[in-house]
Amino acid sequence: MTTKLLEINNLKQYFPIKGGIFGRTVNHVKAVDDVSFYVNEGETLSIVGESGCGKSTTGRAVLRLDDPTSGEITFQGDDLLALNKQQMRRKRKDLQIIFQDPYASINPRQTVRQILEEAMSIQKVLPKAERMDKIMELLDTVGLGSHQLDRFPHEFSGGQRQRIGIARALAVDPKFIVCDESVSALDVSIQAQVLNLLKQLQRDLNLTYLFIAHDLGVVRHISDRVAVMYLGKIVEIGEKKEIFDNPKHPYTKSLLSAIPVPDPSNQQERIHLKGDVPSPIDPPTGCRFHTRCPFATEKCKNEVPELRVTKDMTGTHQAACHHIEEIESGAKQPNY
Amino acid sequence: MPETTIHQPVEKPRNPHIENFKNIVKRLKKNKAAMVGGFLILLFVITAFVGPYLVPFSAGEQVLVNKLQGPSAEHWFGTDHLGRDIFSRIIHGMSITLYIGFFSVVIGAIVGVIFGIISGYFGGKIDTLIMRAMDILLAFPGILLALGVVTILGPSLNNVIIAVGVFSVPSFARIVRGSTLSVKELEYIDAVRALGASDFRIIVRHVLPNVFSPIIVQATLRIATAILTAAGLSFLGLGAQPPKPEWGAMLSDGRNYIFDAGHVALFPGLAIVIVVLAFNIFGDGLRDALDPKMKS
Numbered sequence: 001m002t003t004k005l006l007e008i009n010n011l012k013q014y015f016p017i018k019g020g021i022f023g024r025t026v027n028h029v030k031a032v033d034d035v036s037f038y039v040n041e042g043e044t045l046s047i048v049g050e051s052g053c054g055k056s057t058t059g060r061a062v063l064r065l066d067d068p069t070s071g072e073i074t075f076q077g078d079d080l081l082a083l084n085k086q087q088m089r090r091k092r093k094d095l096q097i098i099f100q101d102p103y104a105s106i107n108p109r110q111t112v113r114q115i116l117e118e119a120m121s122i123q124k125v126l127p128k129a130e131r132m133d134k135i136m137e138l139l140d141t142v143g144l145g146s147h148q149l150d151r152f153p154h155e156f157s158g159g160q161r162q163r164i165g166i167a168r169a170l171a172v173d174p175k176f177i178v179c180d181e182s183v184s185a186l187d188v189s190i191q192a193q194v195l196n197l198l199k200q201l202q203r204d205l206n207l208t209y210l211f212i213a214h215d216l217g218v219v220r221h222i223s224d225r226v227a228v229m230y231l232g233k234i235v236e237i238g239e240k241k242e243i244f245d246n247p248k249h250p251y252t253k254s255l256l257s258a259i260p261v262p263d264p265s266n267q268q269e270r271i272h273l274k275g276d277v278p279s280p281i282d283p284p285t286g287c288r289f290h291t292r293c294p295f296a297t298e299k300c301k302n303e304v305p306e307l308r309v310t311k312d313m314t315g316t317h318q319a320a321c322h323h324i325e326e327i328e329s330g331a332k333q334p335n336y
Numbered sequence: 337m338p339e340t341t342i343h344q345p346v347e348k349p350r351n352p353h354i355e356n357f358k359n360i361v362k363r364l365k366k367n368k369a370a371m372v373g374g375f376l377i378l379l380f381v382i383t384a385f386v387g388p389y390l391v392p393f394s395a396g397e398q399v400l401v402n403k404l405q406g407p408s409a410e411h412w413f414g415t416d417h418l419g420r421d422i423f424s425r426i427i428h429g430m431s432i433t434l435y436i437g438f439f440s441v442v443i444g445a446i447v448g449v450i451f452g453i454i455s456g457y458f459g460g461k462i463d464t465l466i467m468r469a470m471d472i473l474l475a476f477p478g479i480l481l482a483l484g485v486v487t488i489l490g491p492s493l494n495n496v497i498i499a500v501g502v503f504s505v506p507s508f509a510r511i512v513r514g515s516t517l518s519v520k521e522l523e524y525i526d527a528v529r530a531l532g533a534s535d536f537r538i539i540v541r542h543v544l545p546n547v548f549s550p551i552i553v554q555a556t557l558r559i560a561t562a563i564l565t566a567a568g569l570s571f572l573g574l575g576a577q578p579p580k581p582e583w584g585a586m587l588s589d590g591r592n593y594i595f596d597a598g599h600v601a602l603f604p605g606l607a608i609v610i611v612v613l614a615f616n617i618f619g620d621g622l623r624d625a626l627d628p629k630m631k632s
Contacts, residue, residue, distance in 0.1 A: 065526055088532075091532075092532035095530075096530060097526070118531075118541070119531050122528075122531050122537070165527070168527065168531070
């Protein structure tokens with residue numbers, strides 16, 4: 001039986017735009033607008049979507065790196081948003097994050113030893129005397145040598161730095177890790193190494209990942225379930241196999257059609273979207289995708305579609321589109 | 337069988353602080369003007385410590401028959417209206433000048449850095465409050481503000497230091513706030529926050545070390561301004577009181593004889609100019625060396 005480790009309900013993250021002499025709030029960037037999902041213990045849920053769709057914001061909100069505007073974040077039965085600063089600091093032991101840019105995510109003035117020691121001393125993991133052993137163990141876990149202990153970040157390559165970032169996150173024995181584009185900044189060969197390391201750590205330590213990415217190949221490799229975001233909303237969510245083999249939402253379909261096929265004789269038709277992503281300051285009414293959707297109708301402009309199940313979906317697959325049935329049966333033709 | 341341990345040559349870790357420092361020194365050495373400034377500052381500091389033991393006259397020794405004499409072999413810079421040797425007094429005054437410059441800047445820097453970091457790190461209402469207060473301080477001409485403070489506290493050397501320190505606060509607060517704003521957006525600050533570090537730890541361990549170089553540059557440049565302001569206050573009779581050989585006060589003494597014996601005012605004035613200039617060009621060079629990108 002799988003248990004839900006993290007559950008998010010109606011999460012909203014609006015960033016105020018200040019203007020005028022007195023710094024009044026003139027408008028909001030609706031980065032994440034009413035998002036709900038859950039992550040089961042031991043699984044990897046990926047969030048995919050193009051830049052600016054709110055996937056990183058969601059990850060940061062879960063860790064309360066930016067406090068969300070409203071919503072509910074339940075972690076192991078505790079409402080994270082109800083915790084005060086002190087309680088949240090202690091709770092952070094269980095929730096960690098691995099960042100995108102290995103060059104910006106570690107303090108250039110600390111050695112590996114200092115970085116890991118600090119992490120442990122903040123959360124008071126282990127008595128002082130035993131921390132050194134743990135540090136060595138961590139280095140070994142992430143594939144760094146003990147001779148690299150007293151080196152500074154500038155002496156490492158990007159992939160090695162990312163391993164330091166992973167070791168830092170693991171230093172406090174977390175249960176849940178947000179990987180915020182954790183491999184996007186790395187070379188493809190290094191990406192594979194780091195992804196495999198993450199996978200192996202998940203097996204060994206029973207970790208749960210919220211994996212934020214824009215690279216569908218990476219997502220396919222690591223995920224159990226996938227959520228597709230567009231302009232602050234989840235448009236489709238479900239098991240990896242379902243999302244990749246049986247996508248229902250027109251946006252997911254166009255996203256998947258962008259994966260290059262390494263076979264020149266078997267090229268599938270690419271679905272090109274028109275125009276740019278609308279501004280999250282003033283998102284379209286109804287279905288947010290209607291301005292670019294080839295199937296959009298009057299209904300899409302007026303009614304916000306909810307995530308729902310249709311008949312040939314399996315598992316936890318849900319999509320937010322008014323016209324799934326018509327599109328699937330061929331009754332609606334795309335209007336390019 | 338005795339166990340033998342194999343000693344592997346341990347590669348010495350290269351500390352980026354030291355590496356970085358070497359680079360800065362290298363860049364500084366290329367800048368001739370800055371090197372001259374730095375050399376002069378070094379000379380001033382040595383003079384301040386050992387100078388008083390080497391000069392032929394004490395600071396207060398009056399020989400009234402020799403008053404207002406021009407420069408000669410015995411009195412290099414001449415004598416003042418009480419027959420005191422101006423050269424000796426200037427050397428004695430060196431330590432006072434550096435003392436004022438250094439401590440007023442230390443006071444200004446400590447208070448300014450605290451305000452600036454709090455302002456930049458926490459933002460919001462605290463930021464607005466602190467920065468508007470700094471704006472008010474900045475709106476006063478420096479000397480007027482210092483005058484006000486000295487008037488409240490009473491004229492003395494230490495009050496001049498406090499006054500000049502107060503008026504250095506806003507410049508430090510502004511610079512540190514700016515740097516803090518950019519450092520706090522870096523991902524590693526988020527990473528430490530995600531680990532559960534307190535704001536205090538983040539500020540002291542992660543923000544402060546990374547905003548240090550602009551502070552050093554500002555301090556060097558600020559010493560020059562502080563010396564100038566302090567001399568100005570003493571000139572107005574609000575700083576060091578006679579018979580202290582403070583340069584500003586000596587300048588003020590010489591003012592009355594400016595047409596008959598110009599050297600009485602000239603030499604303390606020159607001393608102020610040279611010290612201020614040395615700190616300024618060294619500070620400029622230091623800025624270029626610390627951050628080559630800032631050089632326009």
